[in-house]
Amino acid sequence: MMFCVQRQNFSRDFPRFFPRFFVAMQRTGALSRLLMCSVLFLMFTAISGKVAAAESEGSTVGKHRPATAGAKNRKRSSRKKSAPEGRGAAKAKGQAAVPKKAARASSHSRPRVQKGAAVRKAVPSSSAARQAVTPEGVERPSAKGAAPELLPRCGFTEASRRHLFSRAVYVLDEQTDTPLYSRNADLVAPIASVTKLMTAIVWLDQSPPAMGSRLEVTDDDLDTLKFTNSRLAVGSSVTRADMLHIALMSSENRAAAALSRDYPGGRAAFIAAMNAKAAGLAMPHTHFVNATGLAPENVSTAKELADLVKAANHYQLIRSYSVDKKKLVNIGRGQLQYINSNRLIRYGQVNASVQKTGFINEAGHNMVFRMMVHNRRPVIVSLLGSDTGDGSRLDGVRIAKWLTCSLQ
Numbered sequence: 001m002m003f004c005v006q007r008q009n010f011s012r013d014f015p016r017f018f019p020r021f022f023v024a025m026q027r028t029g030a031l032s033r034l035l036m037c038s039v040l041f042l043m044f045t046a047i048s049g050k051v052a053a054a055e056s057e058g059s060t061v062g063k064h065r066p067a068t069a070g071a072k073n074r075k076r077s078s079r080k081k082s083a084p085e086g087r088g089a090a091k092a093k094g095q096a097a098v099p100k101k102a103a104r105a106s107s108h109s110r111p112r113v114q115k116g117a118a119v120r121k122a123v124p125s126s127s128a129a130r131q132a133v134t135p136e137g138v139e140r141p142s143a144k145g146a147a148p149e150l151l152p153r154c155g156f157t158e159a160s161r162r163h164l165f166s167r168a169v170y171v172l173d174e175q176t177d178t179p180l181y182s183r184n185a186d187l188v189a190p191i192a193s194v195t196k197l198m199t200a201i202v203w204l205d206q207s208p209p210a211m212g213s214r215l216e217v218t219d220d221d222l223d224t225l226k227f228t229n230s231r232l233a234v235g236s237s238v239t240r241a242d243m244l245h246i247a248l249m250s251s252e253n254r255a256a257a258a259l260s261r262d263y264p265g266g267r268a269a270f271i272a273a274m275n276a277k278a279a280g281l282a283m284p285h286t287h288f289v290n291a292t293g294l295a296p297e298n299v300s301t302a303k304e305l306a307d308l309v310k311a312a313n314h315y316q317l318i319r320s321y322s323v324d325k326k327k328l329v330n331i332g333r334g335q336l337q338y339i340n341s342n343r344l345i346r347y348g349q350v351n352a353s354v355q356k357t358g359f360i361n362e363a364g365h366n367m368v369f370r371m372m373v374h375n376r377r378p379v380i381v382s383l384l385g386s387d388t389g390d391g392s393r394l395d396g397v398r399i400a401k402w403l404t405c406s407l408q
Contacts, residue, residue, distance in 0.1 A: 214332070218234060253294060
């Protein structure tokens, strides 16, 4: 194309271009002429800009250098000039530079030292940090004498407490005798088979016959109040140790009834001894009318049941039998397999040293247990009046989590 020529040729051919261009413009229409003029104007603008740029570059070649290059060259020239100086001048110059560097170092080091001191004051010592933080990173009260409490960050919140199914709840830290949580703890209510803890205490307080001797189930041991069933048929012969075992572990009603009948003076004397024991344990709102707990007149409070659990823990057989998971019992004419009626114990969800469950329609689902928090700290939990067995179990799981997180 005629415009793509060198700059010197363009100046020579420029006069010839215009006559030809005007002839072409006359032969075309008005619209084509307008379009060609626009294109031509754009081309002239672009070419003139390139020409101006080329001329400016040619005029500055060899005359100017970038500022950075000039600065570098000035540094090099200053180094060459200083090289011939004597060694003494260099030493003097180095000695003069030292105080400046020291001054800079001191000015920069002062605020750093102050910051470091402030950080050291804010960070506790390693021993204090070990007391205040557990391996899981959960903060604990570092003071040894601080009263234990359930912590909101461990789930002990108002919303969580509202989700408890039991109508009466009492949580007692046995180590410090501190109530950790209480709801309707003084409400007198039927306790159902939790009664069997007192049954075991009274029966063991006597001078019992040999634990290996057998005790036979009779018609006097049948439930004529609720007419509940039992796997122990009349005529079954079971050792007294196994009677106590399945009464505590599986809440076997006929086993508890047989033990109360076996008491010196009979069943009436046994019930009297149960009420006397309750009075001796300072349980004024606790009352018993039978040894099984099937009667709704067997009543107590969640708070007083904590005292009953504490007393039961002093008996080695109660500790062993109540938390056993299963037992194969010889009934004289065969064997029966029993399991623990408390699913928290049966499935290992709670580490407890004593436990007992109970249910009748008038009482709802009840549960008491003495939990060993971190396998060393005893806490007693009383739960009364849940509408379902799952509700009572879930309450136990929730409270166990509160305790495990909150207590050391």
